[in-house]
Amino acid sequence: xxxxxxxxxxxxxxxxxxxxxxxxxxxxxxxxxxxxxxxxxxxxxxxxxxxxxxxxxxxxxxxxxxxxxxxxxxxxxx
Amino acid sequence: xxxxxxxxxxxxxxxxxxxxxxxxxxxxxxxxxxxxxxxxxxxxxxxxxxxxxxxxxxxxxxxxxxxxxxxxxxxxxxxxxxxxxxxxxxxxxxxxxxxxxxxxxxxxxxxxxxxxxxxxxxxxxxxxxxxxxxxxxxxxxxxxxxxxxxxxxxxxxxxxxxxxxxxxxxxxxxxxxxxxxxxxxxxxxxxxxxxxxxxxxxxxxxxxxxxxxxxxxxxxxxxxxxxxxxxxxxxxxxxxxxxxxxxxxxxxxxxxxxxxxxxxxxxxxxxxxxxxxxxxxxxxxxxxxxxxxx
Numbered sequence: 001x002x003x004x005x006x007x008x009x010x011x012x013x014x015x016x017x018x019x020x021x022x023x024x025x026x027x028x029x030x031x032x033x034x035x036x037x038x039x040x041x042x043x044x045x046x047x048x049x050x051x052x053x054x055x056x057x058x059x060x061x062x063x064x065x066x067x068x069x070x071x072x073x074x075x076x077x078x
Numbered sequence: 079x080x081x082x083x084x085x086x087x088x089x090x091x092x093x094x095x096x097x098x099x100x101x102x103x104x105x106x107x108x109x110x111x112x113x114x115x116x117x118x119x120x121x122x123x124x125x126x127x128x129x130x131x132x133x134x135x136x137x138x139x140x141x142x143x144x145x146x147x148x149x150x151x152x153x154x155x156x157x158x159x160x161x162x163x164x165x166x167x168x169x170x171x172x173x174x175x176x177x178x179x180x181x182x183x184x185x186x187x188x189x190x191x192x193x194x195x196x197x198x199x200x201x202x203x204x205x206x207x208x209x210x211x212x213x214x215x216x217x218x219x220x221x222x223x224x225x226x227x228x229x230x231x232x233x234x235x236x237x238x239x240x241x242x243x244x245x246x247x248x249x250x251x252x253x254x255x256x257x258x259x260x261x262x263x264x265x266x267x268x269x270x271x272x273x274x275x276x277x278x279x280x281x282x283x284x285x286x287x288x289x290x291x292x293x294x295x296x297x298x299x300x301x302x303x304x305x306x307x308x309x310x311x312x313x314x315x316x317x318x319x320x321x322x323x324x325x326x327x328x329x330x331x332x333x334x335x336x337x338x339x340x341x342x343x344x345x346x347x348x349x350x351x352x353x354x355x356x357x358x359x360x361x362x363x364x365x366x367x368x369x370x371x372x
Contacts, residue, residue, distance in 0.1 A: 029197055031227040032337045043275060043328050046167075046217075046224045047195020051275050051334055057327040 112270035113140030150175030223337035278333030
């Protein structure tokens with residue numbers, strides 16, 4: 001419930017946006033972040049864009065997610 | 079940051095934490111308020127890396143765990159009504175009520191649907207006009223605006239068969255309740271990341287000042303958590319108490335004002351029950367007030 005991931009906004013229609021999360025497309029509500037524009041990276045929580053994210057930060061998160069490949073990471077293996 | 083750089087930074091932070099903690103005149107105990115931090119700390123093995131005089135304790139910040147029996151009993155009772163469809167986040171299914179769980183009700187035929195977003199309830203409501211759709215609105219400041227926005231969207235779309243069974247909680251009041259508890263000694267807080275996206279960092283200032291206990295907002299990566307710990311140890315040994323922010327990418331001082339405004343339109347603050355904590359003054363429930371004294 002509490003996880004939030006960065007996503008790139010690829011389309012906006014009314015208060016809804018289509019976002020791309022590492023290649024997966026999803027509809028999110030923009031009601032809580034009405035100033036969102038196409039091309040922005042946003043933090044998504046429970047189907048809502050919650051905050052703008054810097055593009056560089058978002059890409060670092062993706063790289064990390066790809067590297068982790070779903071496996072839990074311990075500090076000793078960083 | 080490459081993985082190699084991250085590894086070096088983590089090692090350096092642990093070494094710095096050790097050096098600083100040597101100056102402490104008592105065992106330092108920090109609490110991570112948020113349950114997602116607890117999981118991240120466990121996965122990264124951070125507890126085992128800390129010096130003996132630095133201890134981490136888990137706080138009350140898991141909305142699923144703090145949802146009390148009576149709420150679950152109510153949710154189960156609604157689920158058993160033939161004209162009700164429950165929509166909920168998946169993690170609520172196993173939470174025990176006093177006699178059973180939603181999972182058990184589902185096995186016995188109750189219509190319980192797992193949703194990814196509260197907004198998904200709107201579609202369920204549209205497709206089932208003869209049913210009452212009850213969304214289980216639990217969570218903290220991050221989730222409250224998503225439930226509130228769903229209520230407003232339902233209103234805009236003329237949907238009249240959607241209901242919220244609300245057990246939203248607020249983080250600052252429970253921090254204060256812990257600090258007022260004589261059995262709990264905390265030298266600082268790792269403050270929640272995604273709650274702070276909504277609230278901003280300012281919301282913690284009064285508590286940090288009143289109780290002279292430092293707090294650091296941070297993200298969920300091992301290095302971010304270690305950075306927060308480094309800052310907490312530094313403040314604690316220097317007898318300082320400030321709110322610091324290690325998650326500046328997404329946590330702004332003012333948070334997300336639109337989210338808070340939408341939440342305030344639908345919810346009003348009230349005392350509420352927490353599993354394991356009892357009644358905590360001033361958490362939110364929708365359009366009702368239940369006072370601890372009652």
